[in-house]
Amino acid sequence: MESDSDSDGSHISATPPRDPYHPPPQPPPPPPPRHSPISSKKSKPSLKPKKPPIPNPKPKPSLSPSPPTSPTPSPLSTLPFQILRRTSDHHPPISAAQTLPARHFSNSASFSKLNKPSLNFEPLEPNTTVTDHFQSNSEATNSTNSHRIVKRHSNLIGSNPPLPPAKLRKCGNEGNFVKLNLNGKRRKFANKGKTRRNIYGSYSSSSRKFHRKKKRKVEGEGEGEDEKNVCEEDGLVVETEQEKQKQECGRAKFDSQLIEEAALAARNEASDENLLKLLNLVYGYDSFRDGQLEAIKMVLAGESAMLVLPTGAGKSLCYQLPAMVLPGLTLVVSPLVALMIDQLRQLPPVIPGGLLCSSQTLEEVSETLRKLQEGAIKVLFVSPERFLNAEFLSVVSTNLSISLVVVDEAHCVSEWSHNFRPSFMRLRASMLRDRLNVGCILAMTATATVTTLNAVMSALAIPQTNLIQKEQLRENLQLSVSLSGNRMKDLLMLMKSSPFKEVKSIIIYCKFQSETDLISSYLCDNNISAKSYHSGIPAKNRSRTQELFCSNKIRVIVATVAFGMGLDKQDVGAVIHYSLPESLEEYVQEIGRAGRDGRLSYCHLLFDDDTYFKLRSLMHSEGVDEHAVNKFLNQVFNDKNSHGKICSLVKESASRMFDIKEEVMLTLLTNLELGEVQYLRLLPQLNVTCTLNFHKTSPMLLAEINRVVAAILKKSEAKQGQYLFDIPTVANSIGITAIDLSNQLQNLKFKGEITYEVKDMAFCYTIMKVPGDFCSLSAHLTKWLSEVETCKVRKLDTMFNAAVFAANVCEKKHGCFGSQHTPCLQKKILGYFNEDDSDISNKMGQSSRFLRADIKVFLQSNSHVKFNPRAVARIMHGIASPSYPSMIWSKTHFWGRYTQIDFQVLMEAAKAELMNYAGKEAL
Numbered sequence: 001m002e003s004d005s006d007s008d009g010s011h012i013s014a015t016p017p018r019d020p021y022h023p024p025p026q027p028p029p030p031p032p033p034r035h036s037p038i039s040s041k042k043s044k045p046s047l048k049p050k051k052p053p054i055p056n057p058k059p060k061p062s063l064s065p066s067p068p069t070s071p072t073p074s075p076l077s078t079l080p081f082q083i084l085r086r087t088s089d090h091h092p093p094i095s096a097a098q099t100l101p102a103r104h105f106s107n108s109a110s111f112s113k114l115n116k117p118s119l120n121f122e123p124l125e126p127n128t129t130v131t132d133h134f135q136s137n138s139e140a141t142n143s144t145n146s147h148r149i150v151k152r153h154s155n156l157i158g159s160n161p162p163l164p165p166a167k168l169r170k171c172g173n174e175g176n177f178v179k180l181n182l183n184g185k186r187r188k189f190a191n192k193g194k195t196r197r198n199i200y201g202s203y204s205s206s207s208r209k210f211h212r213k214k215k216r217k218v219e220g221e222g223e224g225e226d227e228k229n230v231c232e233e234d235g236l237v238v239e240t241e242q243e244k245q246k247q248e249c250g251r252a253k254f255d256s257q258l259i260e261e262a263a264l265a266a267r268n269e270a271s272d273e274n275l276l277k278l279l280n281l282v283y284g285y286d287s288f289r290d291g292q293l294e295a296i297k298m299v300l301a302g303e304s305a306m307l308v309l310p311t312g313a314g315k316s317l318c319y320q321l322p323a324m325v326l327p328g329l330t331l332v333v334s335p336l337v338a339l340m341i342d343q344l345r346q347l348p349p350v351i352p353g354g355l356l357c358s359s360q361t362l363e364e365v366s367e368t369l370r371k372l373q374e375g376a377i378k379v380l381f382v383s384p385e386r387f388l389n390a391e392f393l394s395v396v397s398t399n400l401s402i403s404l405v406v407v408d409e410a411h412c413v414s415e416w417s418h419n420f421r422p423s424f425m426r427l428r429a430s431m432l433r434d435r436l437n438v439g440c441i442l443a444m445t446a447t448a449t450v451t452t453l454n455a456v457m458s459a460l461a462i463p464q465t466n467l468i469q470k471e472q473l474r475e476n477l478q479l480s481v482s483l484s485g486n487r488m489k490d491l492l493m494l495m496k497s498s499p500f501k502e503v504k505s506i507i508i509y510c511k512f513q514s515e516t517d518l519i520s521s522y523l524c525d526n527n528i529s530a531k532s533y534h535s536g537i538p539a540k541n542r543s544r545t546q547e548l549f550c551s552n553k554i555r556v557i558v559a560t561v562a563f564g565m566g567l568d569k570q571d572v573g574a575v576i577h578y579s580l581p582e583s584l585e586e587y588v589q590e591i592g593r594a595g596r597d598g599r600l601s602y603c604h605l606l607f608d609d610d611t612y613f614k615l616r617s618l619m620h621s622e623g624v625d626e627h628a629v630n631k632f633l634n635q636v637f638n639d640k641n642s643h644g645k646i647c648s649l650v651k652e653s654a655s656r657m658f659d660i661k662e663e664v665m666l667t668l669l670t671n672l673e674l675g676e677v678q679y680l681r682l683l684p685q686l687n688v689t690c691t692l693n694f695h696k697t698s699p700m701l702l703a704e705i706n707r708v709v710a711a712i713l714k715k716s717e718a719k720q721g722q723y724l725f726d727i728p729t730v731a732n733s734i735g736i737t738a739i740d741l742s743n744q745l746q747n748l749k750f751k752g753e754i755t756y757e758v759k760d761m762a763f764c765y766t767i768m769k770v771p772g773d774f775c776s777l778s779a780h781l782t783k784w785l786s787e788v789e790t791c792k793v794r795k796l797d798t799m800f801n802a803a804v805f806a807a808n809v810c811e812k813k814h815g816c817f818g819s820q821h822t823p824c825l826q827k828k829i830l831g832y833f834n835e836d837d838s839d840i841s842n843k844m845g846q847s848s849r850f851l852r853a854d855i856k857v858f859l860q861s862n863s864h865v866k867f868n869p870r871a872v873a874r875i876m877h878g879i880a881s882p883s884y885p886s887m888i889w890s891k892t893h894f895w896g897r898y899t900q901i902d903f904q905v906l907m908e909a910a911k912a913e914l915m916n917y918a919g920k921e922a923l
């Protein structure tokens with residue numbers, strides 16, 4: 001679809017992306033002061049917080065870009081560094097009502113331990129493969145430097161004196177170091193002997209790294225020379241390794257004590273002063289950023305809050321700090337395992353964290369639960385799917401006290417967001433309250449429209465008055481756009497011209513995996529060190545690539561959307577979009593990886609019509625017809641007498657049978673569980689077909705002492721010494737859960753009695769109520785899915801229109817020039833988030849002369865196949881579906897021929913031709 005050879009890329013040289021050395025003839029208005037804070041403008045009156053906004057005496061930055069005013073100086077020295085500069089927050093002292101109630105805490109108890117009775121748990125999910133561990137790594141020594149930098153500049157980036165050259169900050173090298181290792185092997189670290197217990201009793205890298213100065217002082221004061229165990233060696237006084245460790249232990253203990261005292265003080269009175277002290281002790285920062293203190297206080301007062309801050313504005317701190325103060329566990333729900341791992345890594349060493357997700361081994365799950373039981377975990381990251389797991393819910397609700405539930409990337413809760421996750425629908429306030437006894441929820445996002453926010457706040461029962469919202473854009477990102485006729489060539493030109501050629505760390509976003517591989521090797525061939533990153537690359541290699549990028553050993557990473565959410569690499573200087581993002585939310589999220597150190601960073605969007613058409617086609621790949629939904633419902637409720645029993649639906653075969661994608665089936669099932677009527681209860685997904693061999697004891701003998709084996713013999717089909725059975729059927733026959741059955745099979749395997757293999761991943765559920773009217777239910781569900789599809793299409797159109805506007809329509813008046821479009825794009829983005837942008841026209845064709853004739857020929861030449869209008873329209877748009885895979889259908893020359901014609905128009909044409917065809921057949 002892409003034409004990489006038909007352009008010389010001349011438009012790039014005609015409209016250079018940005019050359020800081022050669023300002024345009026008409027420079028935009030003067031840049032805002034170097035140290036202006038992030039704007040704190042509220043968007044809609046209805047969404048204003050109930051509390052008075054924190055007074056901010058500083059001037060609001062202009063939305064105009066910040067081009068250089070002089071042609072000669074280096075770009076970095078002249079650019080306005082504009083992220084927050086706040087030396088203090090002027091908040092009124094916290095009121096009695098805002099301070100935490102005395103009963104909230106036990107004054108005598110140390111906050112470092114949660115009070116829980118002992119707990120027996122079952123392993124939660126079988127066949128899993130992640131290792132998480134708390135270990136300092138060989139790079140940990142760098143954290144001292146990075147923290148010194150952060151401490152010195154804190155949120156004062158852009159202070160008047162010229163900045164020193166940007167120091168490299170390694171990301172993910174401190175705090176709770178967690179290594180995702182799909183082989184379950186641990187990584188070896190040079191300094192692994194230096195791990196120590198933190199104040200909660202779990203191991204982490206030393207907190208001394210945060211407070212070097214303080215510790216030096218303590219060293220002099222607290223430890224007499226005589227206590228030092230020193231030895232003379234070649235005239236040098238050398239501290240023994242033992243002594244160093246002893247000293248480090250002493251310092252860490254001292255720091256822990258200080259932090260514990262500060263946290264207790266904040267627990268007793270959540271005043272600005274106490275919270276600031278804690279912030280300073282733990283993070284070394286001098287002040288809170290805009291919105292942080294407000295959110296932290298709200299949460300500490302036990303009130304749920306919706307926090308909308310720009311990417312990189314410091315949302316994580318808004319739950320990390322309360323986690324230290326609150327007595328119970330903080331549960332953080334995140335949409336991606338990679339994101340959870342990054343967040344766990346970034347926890348300060350004094351906050352012991354843990355992670356539970358479906359890709360962990362049983363041992364890892366057990367280890368985390370054990371730590372939870374011991375109170376050695378203060379912040380637990382969980383996937384939303386975990387809330388499906390009855391065992392998890394019962395362990396957590398009966399044994400632990402949860403102070404706070406954090407829903408990160410909370411827009412995923414809403415189907416009107418760009419990234420709806422059905423499993424997030426489960427996170428209803430009622431469920432959290434009923435099952436986990438949690439009253440306080442902190443929902444956080446950087447990208448949400450008003451509709452999305454309303455949906456999230458209603459699901460999580462967050463009052464409108466508790467919305468804390470700052471503008472969803474950072475001011476230090478310079479946005480440029482160009483329409484490209486040959487994106488590969490244009491990308492290379494961009495990379496070889498200023499300012500990109502000077503940038504040391506760049507992310508290039510592509511839409512498709514194959515593109516990332518192609519582009520990275522193309523760049524390497526052109527002497528630009530680059531590596532690709534996408535979910536098709538083995539996890540081990542992916543995390544290696546991320547490490548290399550974070551340690552600046554790779555300059556450019558070429559990635560799909562799989563890379564970056566939550567990535568906190570401070571010095572990414574540029575983000576280039578090689579493909580059009582699917583929505584403005586996605587665009588904002590991805591450019592948000594740049595300039596997290598507050599320095600001016602460059603974001604260029606290359607776009608073309610072909611990619612737009614291709615993406616728009618893909619938007620229709622999840623659509624379903626009412627009759628397909630009806631058939632699906634009939635299958636789901638096939639066994640109407642199965643109340644309380646485990647039912648299953650094998651994903652792959654069901655998907656092919658109904659021509660519905662697996663994700664869409666999950667969305668439908670989740671709606672049947674969480675919609676107005678609860679028709680079913682979802683259970684964890686499972687491989688349901690088992691093939692088993694007996695080894696030691698004879699099956700009959702074993703069946704006499706083991707009821708699971710007895711049930712297997714009854715319900716299985718024996719073939720050549722192997723026993724083939726359906727796991728839910730066997731579990732139902734003896735009234736146990738499928739997970740219990742899996743665990744018992746594992747035990748028999750460990751004893752050497754059996755070996756077995758499982759296959760056929762299935763959705764599992766129990767029926768609560770059989771719908772009375774399948775027709776109206778399928779009509780209702782189809783309408784809902786179609787609205788979601790329309791919403792996605794509109795998002796793409798809005799993104800495309802914004803790019804087209806910038807490249808072709810913008811009059812380049814209010815600060816836009818050349819390909820620089822920061823002001824007009826910012827305006828579009830903010831208008832979109834506030835939903836005052838009604839510009840949703842699209843570029844799709846509404847008719848074509850040969851369309852009907854082509855469909856007719858296509859139907860005639862495939863007369864042996866049964867089609868429906870949607871299937872024909874998909875083939876004409878070049879979209880594969882479960883029943884019409886691309887492997888087969890891309891061979892027809894009609895495949896993708898009409899991508900520029902509106903999908904609905906195609907469906908109508910296909911319907912008419914199918915009716916014609918059926919009429920002729922009938923004659």
Ligand SMILES: Nc1ncnc2c1ncn2[C@@H]1O[C@H](COP(=O)(O)OP(=O)(O)OP(=O)(O)O)[C@@H](O)[C@H]1O
Nearest residue numbers: 154155285287288289311312313314315316566568
């Ligand atoms: N008060 C503060 N002063 C200085 N730096 C801060 C402050 N609060 C947070 N930071 C730093 O800001 C960086 C970004 O924080 P964080 O990762 O929490 O951002 P975020 O809002 O979650 O972004 P995203 O939505 O992109 O994930 C971190 O390196 C963090 O240490």
